[in-house]
Structure formats: C-alpha cells, structure tokens
Amino acid sequence: MPTxxxxxxxxxxxxxxxxxxxALADKTGSSRSVIANIENGRKSEITVSELVRFAIALECSALYLAPELDPVVPHGRDVRDLMSRLSAIGDIAVFGFRSESEVA
Structure with missing residues (x-):
C-alpha cells in the first residue's frame, strides 16, 4: 500500500x-534525487530506518511523517520506541513501509 x-x-x-x-539529504545520508522522489511521490515506499532518519533530521516524530502508523503504535511513543516496536514485526511491509531486506 503506498503512503x-x-x-x-x-x-x-x-x-x-x-x-x-x-541539507536534508546530507543529514539523512540520502541523495538529493532520493529526497526529490520521496517528496514528489515517485518513491512511495520507504523503510522504517529511513523514516526514523527523516524524523530525527526534521526534528519531528515519525508518527507526524507517517500518520497511518498511528493505529500500530499508541499515542505518546517516541521514535526509539516506534523503531523497537516495528523492528519486532520483522520483514513485512507495514502500511507501505518495507524492511531493509525487502527494499534491497
């Protein structure tokens, strides 16, 4: 499911x-073209680790960036807790997000 x-x-x-x-590309270890593709919807699936890197670089919560994850994680959780909970799910796609092994 795209996001x-x-x-x-x-x-x-x-x-x-x-x-x-x-600057965002530098902070997240991504390329400028990856940033453009994500922002313009040409890349609609990103990994959980990418989501967390963006949240940290943008000084916001991962849930702000991906509100569709809200039903998965109770309100008030921080990024580290979100990452821990999603990592426990394993190598499955969650609301358009894929594990590193699925994207590679």
Missing part, C-alpha cells in the same frame, strides 16, 4: 525548518 502523505509531510517539515533538500 502518499509521507513525502508531502517530509517536504512540509523541511520547509518549516528552512532546510534545503540538499
């Missing part, structure tokens, strides 16, 4: 911080 809101939310959070796409 169309993630890219828009990443772009919105980046702009609120006054951060360029290039």
């Amino acid at each position: 169309p809101n993630v890219g828009a939310r990443i772009k919105e959070a980046r702009k609120v911080l006054g951060m360029s796409a290039e």
Whole structure:
C-alpha cells in the first residue's frame, strides 16, 4: 500500500525548518534525487530506518511523517520506541513501509 502523505509531510517539515533538500539529504545520508522522489511521490515506499532518519533530521516524530502508523503504535511513543516496536514485526511491509531486506 503506498503512503502518499509521507513525502508531502517530509517536504512540509523541511520547509518549516528552512532546510534545503540538499541539507536534508546530507543529514539523512540520502541523495538529493532520493529526497526529490520521496517528496514528489515517485518513491512511495520507504523503510522504517529511513523514516526514523527523516524524523530525527526534521526534528519531528515519525508518527507526524507517517500518520497511518498511528493505529500500530499508541499515542505518546517516541521514535526509539516506534523503531523497537516495528523492528519486532520483522520483514513485512507495514502500511507501505518495507524492511531493509525487502527494499534491497
């Protein structure tokens, strides 16, 4: 299942911080083209670890970036707890997010 809101939310959070796409790419270890593809919806599936890197770089919660995960994780959880809970699920796609092994 694609996650169309993630890219828009990443772009919105980046702009609120006054951060360029290039700066976000540097902070997340991604390329500028990957950032553009995510923000423009051409890359609709990202890994949980990518989601966490974006949340940390953008100083927001992973749940803000991916609100469709909200039913999976109770309100008030931090990014580390989210990562721990999703890692326990294993190598399955969750609401459009795939584990590193599935994307590779």
